[in-house]
Amino acid sequence: MVDVVDPVVVKSAAVLARHLRQGRDRRLAVLEWFAEAGGAVQPGEVRVPEPPLAAVREAVVWVLRGTVSHRLLELARGAAGVGEEAADALYEVAGRLLATRPYRGSADPVLVRAALEADEDVPDGPDFKEVVHLVAAIGLGAQEVGGDALAEAFGAFALFGLTAEDWAQMLGAVERGESPPVDWGLLQQRADVLGPVQRASDEQLLRARTVLLGLRLFYGLYAMHALFMPDTPALAALRARIDESGMFPVLDHVISLSPSPRHFAEALAVCLEPLFDGLYETLVDQLAADPALFQLPGDEAGAVGFMETWTRALRDQTTRVREQLDES
Known part of the structure; x- marks a missing residue:
C-alpha cells in the first residue's frame, strides 16, 4: 500500500x-x-x-488538421495537375470556407489613435480574403496563379511594410527576367504546418510557448497605444522595433490576448518558426535596455502616475465623445 x-x-x-x-x-x-x-x-x-509533452504535440496536430487553412491546403494539393475545372472548383470551395469565417485584421494602433484624436473615421484593417491566391499557388503552382494575384495575397499581410503594389513590381521584374528567379518550392515547404510540430522536440515546444506568451505581451503593449495609453520612451522604443521588422500585421493575425485552446495551438505552431523567435529575442533585448515601460518622463510617481494619466485620458475622451453625440 x-x-x-x-x-x-x-x-x-x-x-x-x-x-x-x-x-x-x-x-x-x-x-x-x-x-x-x-x-x-x-x-x-x-x-x-x-x-506530458507528447500529449501536447498530439493535441496541436489534431487542432491544425481541423483548421480552415489546412483544409484549403489539402484541397489545393488535390487540385494540382487535374485541370482548369479543378482549379475553378478550388476557388469556389475556398470562397465558401473563407466566407464562413471572415477575418479582417486590426488597423495600425498608431493610425487609430491619430484618427480618434482628430475626430476622424478609424481606418479599416487589412482584408485577408486575397490570401486564397497564396493557397492556390501552394497547390497549383505559382505560375498558374500569376504574379498579380500573388502580389495581392502577399500584400494582405503587409509583411516588412510592403504593399500589394510593391510586391507586384518585384514579381513583375521576376517574370520579365529583370530579377533573379524565385524558388517557389520554398512556398510548398513552408506550407507544411504539421511536419514541424510532429518533428519538434520537447525543448522546442517549450521554447515556442515562451515565444508565444512573450509576443502576446509585446503585442498587447503595442495594441493598447490605440486606447490612449500614455506613451513613454520605453514603449515607443518597443513599437519602433516591431515597426522595423514590419511584423505588426502578422502578429495581429497570429496573436490573441484571450485565446481559445484552438487558437493557442495554431499560434504555438507558428511560433516554432525562427522569424518569430528572432522577433521575440529582439524585443526582450530592447526591454532589457529600457525597462521603464510605465515611467513617464519627469513623473516620480512611476506606474501609479502612469495609470492615473491613462485613466484621465480615457475619461476625457469619453466626455468628448458624449458631448459630440449631444450636439448632434
Missing part, C-alpha cells in the same frame, strides 16, 4: 480536472493545461506542473 502520493501527480490531476468538462475533448484540456503551465507564478504560488 502506498502511503505517500507524489505531489506532482496530485497537482497534475487537479489541473487536468479543472480543464476537463463532460463532453469536452481531452486534447483541448491538455492545451489549456500547457498554456497555464507556462504562465507567470505569483509569490507564494506553486508552479503548475507540465503536462
